Structure formats: C-alpha cells, structure tokens
Amino acid sequence: MQPDDxxxxxxxxxxxxxxxxFVAKELLGKILVRRTSEGDILAKIVEVExxxxxxxxxxxxxxxxxxxxxxxxxxxxxxxxxFIYGNYYCLNVTTERExxxxxxxxxxxxxxxxxxxxxxxxxxxxxxxxxxxxxxLTQALDITKKQNGLDITKTKELFISYPKIxxxxxxxxxxxxxxxxxxxxxxxxxxxxxxxxxxP
DNA sequence: ACAGCGATTGACT
DNA sequence: GTCAATCGCTGTA
Numbered sequence: 261m262q263p264d265d266x267x268x269x270x271x272x273x274x275x276x277x278x279x280x281x282f283v284a285k286e287l288l289g290k291i292l293v294r295r296t297s298e299g300d301i302l303a304k305i306v307e308v309e310x311x312x313x314x315x316x317x318x319x320x321x322x323x324x325x326x327x328x329x330x331x332x333x334x335x336x337x338x339x340x341x342x343f344i345y346g347n348y349y350c351l352n353v354t355t356e357r358e359x360x361x362x363x364x365x366x367x368x369x370x371x372x373x374x375x376x377x378x379x380x381x382x383x384x385x386x387x388x389x390x391x392x393x394x395x396x397l398t399q400a401l402d403i404t405k406k407q408n409g410l411d412i413t414k415t416k417e418l419f420i421s422y423p424k425i426x427x428x429x430x431x432x433x434x435x436x437x438x439x440x441x442x443x444x445x446x447x448x449x450x451x452x453x454x455x456x457x458x459x460p
Numbered sequence: 461a462c463a464g465c466g467a468t469t470g471a472c473t
Numbered sequence: 474g475t476c477a478a479t480c481g482c483t484g485t486a
Contacts, residue, residue, distance in 0.1 A: 345468050346479025395468050438467055
C-alpha cells in the first residue's frame, strides 16, 4: 500500500439513499475496501443486482419486515449480510430513504490489492475463481455475519470508495440470477468483458 | 414445533 | 449438462 492509497473518498450516505436500481448501476467500478488485522484487500465492484420491496417478489423484503431483513427497511448505507444454502454469505448494501426497503447485492469483484491475502482466505482453484460470485467474494474478503449491520459509510473495516482514477467501461444489463419470481426484471448489471463476473 | 426451501457452489457425467 | 451439500429463516400450526 502506498500512503496515497490511504486517502480515499468514501461514498457518503446520500449516494445510497436513492433508487435501488440506480444505486446498483452506480456501484459498478467503485472500490470495496476490506481492512483486517491480517491486511487490506481492495476490490473493484464489477457485478451487482438490485433488490427492492413490495414490487419485487425476488426480494427478501417482499413480504414485509422480518428479523432477517429489517436492515433493508432502515437507513441507507448499512451492510446487510445473509447466510444462504447452509454454506455461504452474501454481501449487500442498503438503499433508499428510511422506511423504504432496498439493497444491492454485490455479486462480483476484481481484487486489485491484497490478492495474496484474498487467496489465503478462500484458496480458490484458480485466480478467476477467487471472487466471481456472491458467495466467493465474501470468502475471499472474510465477510460473515460479523459484518452484518455495520455502517458502510463510517466503519474502517469495510467501506466503499470512489476509484482514484475513473476508467471507462461499458455496462451490461441482464435479468437477475438464481431467482424464480421476478426474474423478468432487468436489475443485474456488470462490467462488460470483465473476467470477475459470475456469469457472462 | 417443524417442514420446506434458498439472491450458491463445487463435484461429477 | 446434472445434482447434492447444508442450515438458518420463514410460514404455518
């Protein structure tokens, strides 16, 4: 890490407190930072999905507030981690104004610093298998339920910042992956031609 | 109290 | 391409 890398412009709460689908798209290209006692991992967000409320049958928030999904109904800019298939954690960030449910699922990242630590955390079969999926990237970045409920605009252990240099990229829009109801909605976005996307 | 299942992954044909 | 693993959450009772 160069000293310059420590000066990062963290996304403010106002970034997240907007329409979930818009926020999802805007998160592409931003830098997810994981800071642990073992070291830091920096990863570019390359694939996301938007999940909303009662207009979205695929969303955890579709049937109203429950103990698991209550963060989706709270303030924007909080970490929502859920456990799935008895094995994996999925990382989301909450969106919309307080009281309106919404979250963005991070489905793929490109690790740009701390690659060695990320490999140690997950031990992938290959470099491309390190973080090209929602369950994979949480393993690589050591994200579990312990991070559930963190304020992603304030915590030092997990936050998202603007990239130092904005690179141009094309955004591909598709249907969301792995759901039944609501699969017709075009709410998945990824960086065109990036290798660290779960499904092209 | 409990049956059913999931915003996934890895192993295998 | 198919399919099992695995367990916390949710809906129903």
